[in-house]
Structure formats: C-alpha cells, structure tokens
Amino acid sequence: MATPDDDVLSGPIPDPGADPTPAELAHARRFAELVDKTLAGRTPPAMSADDRALIEVATVIRATHGNAALAPSRQRQAIDEALRAPIAPAPARAEPPRGMRRSAPWLVTAASGLVAAAAIVLWLRAPASVQPYRAVPPPEWTSRPADSLVGPIARDHAGDAGARIDALFADRLDGFRARRLARGGTP
Amino acid sequence: MKDVIAVLWLGLAAATVWACSAERDPSAPSATRIADPTDVIDQDLMIALGQAKNFHHKAKVFMTDGNLAAAQAAVRQILSLRFPRGAAEADDVRNDARALLAKLLISQDKLDEAMHTVDEGLAQSQRASFFVANLYTVQGEIHEARAAALDASGESGKAAAIDERHAAIAAYDRSIQINAKLSSAIAEDR
Numbered sequence: 001m002a003t004p005d006d007d008v009l010s011g012p013i014p015d016p017g018a019d020p021t022p023a024e025l026a027h028a029r030r031f032a033e034l035v036d037k038t039l040a041g042r043t044p045p046a047m048s049a050d051d052r053a054l055i056e057v058a059t060v061i062r063a064t065h066g067n068a069a070l071a072p073s074r075q076r077q078a079i080d081e082a083l084r085a086p087i088a089p090a091p092a093r094a095e096p097p098r099g100m101r102r103s104a105p106w107l108v109t110a111a112s113g114l115v116a117a118a119a120i121v122l123w124l125r126a127p128a129s130v131q132p133y134r135a136v137p138p139p140e141w142t143s144r145p146a147d148s149l150v151g152p153i154a155r156d157h158a159g160d161a162g163a164r165i166d167a168l169f170a171d172r173l174d175g176f177r178a179r180r181l182a183r184g185g186t187p
Numbered sequence: 188m189k190d191v192i193a194v195l196w197l198g199l200a201a202a203t204v205w206a207c208s209a210e211r212d213p214s215a216p217s218a219t220r221i222a223d224p225t226d227v228i229d230q231d232l233m234i235a236l237g238q239a240k241n242f243h244h245k246a247k248v249f250m251t252d253g254n255l256a257a258a259q260a261a262v263r264q265i266l267s268l269r270f271p272r273g274a275a276e277a278d279d280v281r282n283d284a285r286a287l288l289a290k291l292l293i294s295q296d297k298l299d300e301a302m303h304t305v306d307e308g309l310a311q312s313q314r315a316s317f318f319v320a321n322l323y324t325v326q327g328e329i330h331e332a333r334a335a336a337l338d339a340s341g342e343s344g345k346a347a348a349i350d351e352r353h354a355a356i357a358a359y360d361r362s363i364q365i366n367a368k369l370s371s372a373i374a375e376d377r
Contacts (some may be wrong), residue, residue: 123275141227145316146279148373151368153321156326159290161283162243168276169236176228178231 141179143172199329211264226273235270239280246287255291262288282308289325293332302329315365323362330355 014024030056037043037084039062045054070078079124146168157163225254242265249258265284268279285308292301305326312319336346 056343113280137227142224143228143232143274143276145275145314147369148316148376150279150317152370153317153324155324155328158321158324159287161287162247164281164283165236165240165243168280169233172228172276173233176230176233179227 137179140175141182142175146171215268229271231271232276234275235268235274236276238268238282239265240264242288243284247307249289255295259288259291262308276296278313279316279318282312282316282322284319286321286325289322293325293329295337296332298329298332302326305329315369317366317369320362320369322360323365327355327358327362331360352360 014021020028032046033049034051034055035058036042038059043055054153146164150164150169153160153164197361206211211332242261246258247262249255249261262284266281266288268280272281289301292298292304294371305322308322312322334348334355337348337351342360
C-alpha cells in the first residue's frame with residue numbers, strides 16, 4: 001500500500017531553509033531504523049522501492065568509505081578458503097586412453113628421428129663456403145700504393161726520390177699514429 | 188623390435204651430434220675475421236720507410252759533396268731493405284730508388300749499368316704505377332744518352348743512334364700511357 005511518504009524521491013523538493021515537516025521527520029526516523037537493521041544484518045524482507053533504492057545507495061556510500069568490514073568469523077572463513085585451494089590435493093589425472101599409452105614412445109621416437117634427419121639434410125645442403133666478415137679499416141690506416149700521394153712524376157723530377165720518400169713517410173706516419181691512437185696506444 | 192628401434196634412434200642421435208659438431212673444412216676461413224695485420228700500416232712498415240728516408244738523405248749529402256760512388260752505395264741499400272710482406276709501398280720505394288740510382292749512373296756515363304738497374308726494376312714490378320712510369324722515363328733518357336754517344340762516335344753509329352732514339356720514344360710513350368691510365372683511374376676514384 002502506498003503511503004504519503006513514498007513520494008519522497010519523486011515529490012517536490014522542499015526549500016533548504018524550511019523546517020522539516022512531521023511527515024519528513026517520521027520518514028527520516030523510519031529510514032534510520034531501516035539502515036540500522038540493515039547494518040545489523042536484519043534487513044526487512046519487504047520494503048518500498050524507494051526505501052530499497054536508498055538503502056542500496058547508503059550501503060555503497062558506507063562501503064566506499066572503508067567502513068564495511070567483514071565479521072571476524074566471515075574473515076576467517078574467507079582466509080581458510082583462500083589457503084585451502086593451493087594446498088588441497090590435486091584431483092587425480094585422467095588416465096590417457098590405452099591406445100595413446102602404447103603409441104606415445106613411438107611418437108617420441110618418430111619425432112626425434114625427424115629432427116635428426118632434418119639436421120643432417122640441412123648440414124648436407126649448407127653452402128660449401130661462407131664469405132668471411134672482414135672488418136675494413138679506414139683507408140688511411142692501410143698499406144697501399146703511393147700513386148695517389150705522389151701523382152705523375154715529371155721528367156725533371158725523375159731523380160727526386162728523396163722528396164717523394166719524405167712525403168710518403170709523413171703520410172704513412174699520420175695513418176700509423178691515427179691507428180695507434182684509436183687502439184689506445186697499442187701498436 | 189624395441190631394441191631395433193632403440194638402436195636406430197641412437198644412431199640418428201649420434202649422426203645429429205656429429206652433423207652439428209663436425210668441422211666442414213679445416214682450411215675454410217673463419218666467418219668472423221679481423222683485418223689482416225699485413226693490410227694496415229704497422230711498425231715494421233714505418234721502420235722500413237724510415238730507413239729508406241734516411242738512406243735517401245745520406246745519398247743527398249754525398250751527392251752534395253760530389254761523392255757519387257758513396258751516394259750510389261747509399262741508394263743501393265734501399266733496395267735491400269726488408270718491407271712487411273705484401274706492403275704496396277715496397278715496390279714504389281724500390282722503383283724510386285732505382286730511378287735515382289739510374290740517374291746517378293747516367294751522370295757518370297755508366298749507361299749499361301743504368302739500363303740494367305732500370306730493367307731489373309721493371310721486371311720486378313708487381314703492378315703499373317707512377318714509379319714504374321718514372322722508370323720508363325729514365326729508360327728513355329738512357330736511350331737518348333746512348334743515341335748521343337753513338338752520334339758522337341761517327342758515321343758508323345748513326346743507324347744505331349736512330350734505333351736508340353726510337354727506343355727512347357717508345358719508352359716515353361709507355362711512361363705517358365701509364366701516367367694517363369693511372370691519372371684517370373685516380374680521378375675516377377675521387
């Protein structure tokens with residue numbers, strides 16, 4: 001049966017400064033009792049739809065504030081259930097079918113044989129020679145012809161070997177020192 | 188039957204181990220190899236170049252004093268220097284020393300000895316270079332000097348002098364060809 005207070009959620013919103021009406025006070029008192037019963041675990045089996053909605057909201061608000069704690073007995077029960085799961089004996093494994101038990105060693109043998117044969121085939125079909133990786137040093141570190149350094153030798157300078165060896169020595173010394181420095185002073 | 192299968196399986200396993208561990212070719216080069224030490228400028232190469240430089244300076248001092256025999260001896264010592272195996276500079280340094288030695292011999296009218304020095308250098312050269320071209324230039328000068336000497340000997344030497352001049356032209360041409368080819372190759376590389 002609907003009561004005048006049942007329209008508390010859908011009725012007109014009262015003025016904030018207005019004094020509560022007796023009906024509102026009665027509704028608040030009744031709802032407080034309802035909340036107390038719910039917290040005590042004695043929620044009435046029947047209540048109005050508005051009351052149920054308000055109770056649910058109140059429960060959520062209380063839970064979000066961290067005030068919802070399980071009863072000690074309920075806590076112990078939850079912990080016991082959590083611990084029991086890992087230490088409980090595993091259920092017995094189902095025995096494989098008899099045919100599978102007999103063929104398992106053959107399957108393992110065949111798989112091993114296939115792997116061995118594949119390894120041998122790969123080895124036999126591997127390329128005969130592998131191009132070696134070769135670290136290429138900078139050109140100025142290498143021993144090389146002196147043509148680019150000296151250039152064409154004019155007839156007038158055909159006998160100026162002394163000047164050319166000076167230039168060659170200086171150039172190679174630069175490369176030698178650069179290589180040595182790059183290697184931390186190691187020759 | 189099980190024993191046969193077991194034996195076959197063991198055989199395959201052993202073959203697999205062998206296939207994975209056996210060396211393919213002991214003479215095959217390693218796939219990861221650092222640069223060959225003979226490719227880079229090392230201490231031995233610098234010592235050889237330094238020695239060649241000092242012998243050249245020594246020869247220059249002797250030439251300044253007019254002691255051409257001692258200068259020749261100093262230059263000949265360059266020919267006996269030991270360079271690292273495969274060093275490309277070795278050919279160049281020796282050919283340049285031979286060119287200087289031949290010039291010294293030409294200045295002393297030792298034309299046959301000068302030609303022998305040049306011919307040895309050309310025969311021992313591993314590749315065409317500006318230094319080989321220079322040897323051909325000196326060879327041309329030797330032919331020219333021979334032609335002049337034949338001209339001076341009178342009418343009997345005129346024909347031989349012409350041959351020497353032709354040989355000189357051929358030597359100069361060879362020098363020019365080498366220089367042109369190498370110059371264009373170096374220009375392309377740059």
